[in-house]
Amino acid sequence: MSTLSVIPQPEGLALQFHHAAIEHGRLHIQRCSSCGRFRHPPRVQCPECFSPEWTFEPTAEHGTVYSYVVSHRSFDPFWVEHLPFVTVAVALDEGPRVIAAMRGVESGDMELGMPVRLTVEPQSDDFTMLWADKA
């Protein structure tokens, strides 16, 4: 699998998000310890009940394509070599949506609602890519 040419260096909660995924080899997302709602991206406080208590919970790494775009142009040195490329917003089984890179499906065969499996692919100790494959 291709590696990003420039690997991002996350900080703060984003760094914790990546560490949770890399340590367990599985996508984790935040869950409010008070009301139990899952959320993404990670934040300090629950937007529904305002509790500051949370954990990172493992996900099933499964969801459906909530939407997707097919990019035909890019300024990014990695993605410009993979044009056209499909980016998906995946609605996880747990509820929140995450952005991932689609692979293995021609853009013309993409359909909203398609079930996908997500794979964590660490690029460094601090950053992981998320790939989506048709499930």
Next chain:
Amino acid sequence: MSDRTIKGRTAIVGIGETTYYKRAQAPDPEFKMCLEAVIAAADDAGIPVDEIDGFASYSNDRNEPSRIASALGLPELRFSNMVWGGGGGGGSAALGNAVAAVAAGYADNVVVFRALAQGQFGRFGQAPPLPTVAGPMAYTMPYGLMSPAQMFAMRVQRFMHDHGAGHDAQKAVAMASYHHAQQNPRAIMRGRPLDEETYEGSRWIVEPFRLYDCCMENDGAAAVIVTSAERAADLKQRPAYVLGHAQGSAKGQGLPVHNAPDYATSNFKTLAPRLYAMAGVGPEDIDVVQSYENFTGGVVMSLAEHGFCKPEEVDEFLTFDNLTAPNGRLPLNTSGGNLAECYMHGLELIIEAVRQVRGTSPNQVPDVELSMVTSGPMVTPVSNLILGASR
């Protein structure tokens, strides 16, 4: 105790604009163009420049009111306002804020303006190359999702899926805009009409947007003046009375990384009812609409959410014939708009809405009573406006 409304309290009485240029092609500094547009608006209204006492803008405009006031030698500054967030979604909100200032008695003659010179300051909407990316972009940039086109395409794609419609409507919006631009001497795309074959054959930017689904990039400046309805009656031009306004968005719509609970929306669902209630009218009463086109798909969603047709019916109702002046059922973007006149972040749409009330548009709709503007779409906050020929 009066009702909480600004209906009929103020009017737009002057409009001014510089020549519109392609991105980075403006021969003048940005601030100079800003002053030009302000002075032109005052002249159009018949208001002496030194009676201007307030300013309102949006989209992080760089031209601070204190600086403008000093440059113009204004006796006093009484209102200095910027809409917070939303980029072009704040255009009608800036107008609404100016209306509120006049109605509240803070200021008498408030200019609403937008000015930009991208050659001087860099390309609008493009982040400077920084070694770090903060906030929500950290979750999208690694995936090559960085431009407004990509962000909004994701949303429009979902709308098209949910309602089984939108491709033909997008095309009709683009073709109507270019058609109107041909009659407009100010339009950048005058002399470059768009036919169906050219639209369909144009390159994909990011699916579902082709080249002609995207707004242009321009330099220039535009301004309007708001004053009380009483004063408006004594000035040079026919007043465009402000009858209704709304701004904002629904719960959770600011949640980032494509997690807004109501995703496939232009964000007008909570605003349209408030707008119509304040003006005391419904969509069937609107004679002409200027609807902000960052992308055609956003216009389609805006029009459906303002009640002009059901989302499932956009391809049937939003047709070239229905959208073109003078006789279409819903004349749209009658100056060419962001797609074909110029991308002045929607201030030119407000100006065109005023022209339609005055009867001076190059694509004039007969007997305009009610002229609407929507500013957005798909951002937060968004905003909208109804102007009227009568109070």
